[in-house]
Amino acid sequence: MRRVRYHEYGGPEVLRVEQAEVPVPGEGQVLVRAEAIGVNFVDTKYRQGPEAGAIFQRPLPGTLTGDVVGTVEAVGQGVEGLAVGERVAALVAEDAYADYVLAAAQWIVKVDEGVDHGSATMLPMGAPVALRVLRTGGLTPGESVLVHSAAGGIGHFALQIARLLGAGTVVATAGSDAKLEFAREHGADIAVNYTEQNWTGAVRAAVPDGVDVLLDAVGGDVLRRSFEVLAPYGRAVTYGAASGDLISVPVTSVFALKSLAGFNLTAWRTARPEQARAEMDELAGYVAEGKLTAAVHATVPLAEAAEAHRLLDDRAALGRVLLVP
Template sequence: MRRVRYEHSGGPEVLFLEEVPAPAPGPGELLVRAEAVGVTLPVVRKVREAREPIALGGEIAGEVLALGAGVTGYAVGDRVTGLVFGHGYADCALLHTAMASPVPAGASAVDAVTLVRSGLVAYGALRAARPEPGETALVTAAASGVGHLALQLARLKGARRTTAAVSDTGKADFVRALGADEVVSYDAGSWGEPVDYALDAVGGTLLKPAVAALAPHGRLVAYSSGGGTVEAYDLLVGAKSVIGFQMGLIARGQPQTYERWRTELWELFLTGALKPMVHGVFALEDASAAHAVIEARANTGKVVLVP
C-alpha cells in the first residue's frame, strides 16, 4: 500500500510517498481502507516544528477490511470513521474501536471526515463556553475546518449575533453564507461590538485581541495548538475568563459524552441544519499541496485527502 511520510521537519515539500506492506490489526483495532483523510492544522504544524518525525495521523473514513482480536460491534464491510493516532495518510490505516463510529447511510466518507472530528472539536469548544440563548459569539479561524462548523453551531445554539474573525477578508462571503453577522480581519484595530463568548482556534498573538473582544464577564475558550499567553490584568478588569478545551480528554475520559455529541452532530447533518463544507479534495500523492493550503491559511472549509 501507499503511505505519506517525512524524515525531517520542514514545510510541505518534505512529504513523500512510499510503498509499505499493509498493517495487521491488533487487539481492538480495525483495518480500514481509507476513502477520505482529513488534513488538520495541528498535523501540519508538527511536520514543520516537531523535533522528530511523527506518524501523520488524524481523522479517516472508509471500509473495514479486517478485525483485530476481541473486536465486537463491527464487521468486515462496515463503513466507519474515527481518529487515527498512527499512520493515517495511507491507503489503509489502523483505527481503534474506542475512536471509531459508523458512517450512516446518506453520508459519504468525505462528509464523515469533514463533520465528525472537526465537528466534535467545534461542538465541544462551544459547550465549554456554556452558551445561553440570546448571547453573542466570536469565532476565530471562522473559515477553517473546525471554525466554519463552530460558527454554524453557535447560531444553532441560540447566538443572536455572531462575529467571524478571519485571516483574509476575501473569506467574508463564505462565512456570511454560514451565518456570520459581522466579519473582521485579524489585523483590524477593533473586532466590532463586544461578545459574550469567543471560540479561539488560533492562539498565539490573537489571544490578546480575542480577550479584548469580550464583554464584561465574557468567556474565551482556547482550543488551539498555537500556544500564546494571556495577561491576568486583562481578565481581572472585565471579570473575564479563559477556558481550555482539549477533545482528547473527552474522548478518553468521557466516552458517553463523546458518543452523545457525535450522535447529535450526525442528526444535525442529516436534517440539513449543519452543513460541513469542503475546500478541496487532494489525491494522496498531492499531500504536500494539501498541507500548503493549510499553511497559507487559504482554505474555506475542510481540506481532505482521498487515497
C-alpha cells in the same frame, strides 16, 4: 499499500510516498480502507519541526494525523458493534495518509452512505471539538458568539453549530475578504478581518455590550486582545495555538469578570467518555439530517499530499482539504 511520511523537517516537499505492509488490527482496533482523508492544519506545523515552535514537536520519522472516512476491512479482538463492510469515520493518530489505516474502535463513527466525504471527515474530530468548545463556553440561547479562524474546518462548523444551539449574534473573524464572505455564508451575522489593527473596535461596534462566548485556536496576541471584546461574565475558550505563541492572558481580565477555559479533545474523552461518545452520535445525526455540512476547498490525490499541505500553508483554504487514495 501506500503511506505518506516525512524523514526530515521542512516544507511540503519533505512528504514522501512509501510502500508498506497493510497493518493488522490489534485489540480494540479496526482496519479501515480509506475513501477520503481530512487533512489537519496541525500536521503542517509538526512537519516544519523546531522552527514551528516548542509546542509543535514530534520525532522523526514523522507520521501524520487525519480524519479518515472509509470501509471496515477487519476488526481486532474485543471489538463489538462494528462489522466488515460498514462505512465509518475515525480520527487516526498515526499514518493517516495511507490506503489502509488503524483506528481505535471506541471513537469510530458509523456514517450513512448518503453523507458526503467532507462532512463525514468532520465527525471524528472537527465537529466534536466545535460542539464541545461552545458548550465549554456555556453558550445559552440568545447569547452572542465570536469565532476566530471562522473559515477553517472547525471554525465553519462552529458557526453552524452555534446557530443550532440558538445563539444570538454570531461574529466571525478571518484574514481575507474571501474568508469573511465564506464565514457569512456559513452562519456569521458579522465578519471582521483580524489582521487589521482595529479589529477589536469593529467587533465592539457590532456588539456594543461585548460578546458572551469567544472561541480561539490562534493564541498569541489575538487571544490576548480578545479579552477587549468580551462582555462582563464573558467566557473565552481556547483550543489551539496556530500562531505558535501561548502568550499569557493578563490577570486583570479575571478581575473584569471575564474567564478563560482550555479544551483538548483527548482530555475530554478521558474525563467524560460516555458524554463524549454521545455527542459524536448527536453530531452524526445532525450531519445525516443535513443540518451540518462541510465545505471542501480541494480534493487532492494521496500521491500529491505535498500539494494539500501547500494549500494549508498558504492560508487560503476555505473549509476542508481532502486526500483521496
